[in-house]
Amino acid sequence: MIYLLSAEGRRALRSVASQRVLYAFDFDGTLAPLSPNRHGVKIPRSVSEWLKELAKRAPCAIVSGRSVADLTPRVAGTVPYLIGNHGIEGPAADAQLARTAERICAEWKGHMTTQLAEAFRTLSIDVEDKRYSLTLHFRDAAEPAKVQLAILGLVQQLTPAPRIITGKWSVNLLPPGHATKGSATLALTKQLKRDGLFFVGDDETDESVFSLKTGIIMGVRVGRAAESHAKFYVKHQSEVEEVLRFLVHRMDRTPEAAEEDDRKPNAPREAANDL
Structure with missing residues (x-):
């Protein structure tokens, strides 16, 4: 570089x-x-x-x-x-793609607040709902690498499978097939x-x-x-x-x-x- x-x-x-x-x-x-x-x-x-x-x-x-x-x-x-x-x-x-993304994210969040709720509490994961995507934050984790690995395993339970982008102290979940930056x-x-x-x-x-x-x-x-x-x-x-x-x-x-x-x-x- x-x-x-x-x-x-x-x-x-x-x-x-x-x-x-x-x-x-x-x-x-x-x-x-x-x-x-x-x-x-x-x-x-x-x-x-x-x-x-x-x-x-x-x-x-x-x-x-x-x-x-x-x-x-x-x-x-x-x-x-x-x-x-x-x-x-x-x-x-694309407005139609945005509406689809909103629906999928609502379904994912519902799964997180039920089936995944206990695991998320244990890991101190903060779910940020951005309407068309979700971000799972773990900035306060004592062992962030382990928490990120755990998150990547847990989100495999979501349907449809999310497109995953890892960030600094976060994991971003995007509906599949949608736009990128x-x-x-x-x-x-x-x-x-x-x-x-x-x-x-x-x-x-x-x-x-x-x-x-x-x-x-x-x-x-x-x-x-x-x-x-x-x-x-x-x-x-x-x-x-x-x-x-x-x-x-x-x-x-x-x-x-x-x-x-x-x-x-x-x-x-x-x-x-x-x-």
Whole structure:
């Protein structure tokens, strides 16, 4: 993987900024820092301000495992496009598929509150109902690896068998055959008639975007991971703000002015960092 804020990474990012791209970002762990309290997660003000500036210059989307209803107040209009529930919700979503997903999730939850209730209590599993998908949280587990393994065994009892995406201290259950973050984001890219997709994400739930065979111009993972399909990475979530700032500044400059700035040895510190 290539560090995005290295000289090589910045050259690649300059190229992206000159193209007709949809800029898409995961929410938790990417735009917003991870938190033990998932209800209190929000985008830092400085990140939100730079994201808003980017959205004035190019189409931007947030792609999350959270529901759109959950995302909307947290985003507060910063970007125009929201994709939720790992791709089941979004501007290009299929309404019939969403209704089917809602029915299946209700059946799964019923099974969890009856046949699986005692096992879930013993493991201290918190079931988050996102209407079109379910997330089983176990952040407080003393031995998270063992709890995750137990969950993967228990959910085999569900019918139809769920599509499983593991996350940080969670297991996501999606109805089979439904959209992914990757397919939903690519569909939005095409709907907006953009030439490609730029995407930043931070964990396994984002790999369906990174692994797209076509359409993705740059995939960036928060935290280096050898097994990821993303070609680029940033070291930690706080560097996402610098990426946003870089993109905004590049879009506001002509190629000639940018080249001239690149040659200035005594440029101010902030300008040097942005280039």
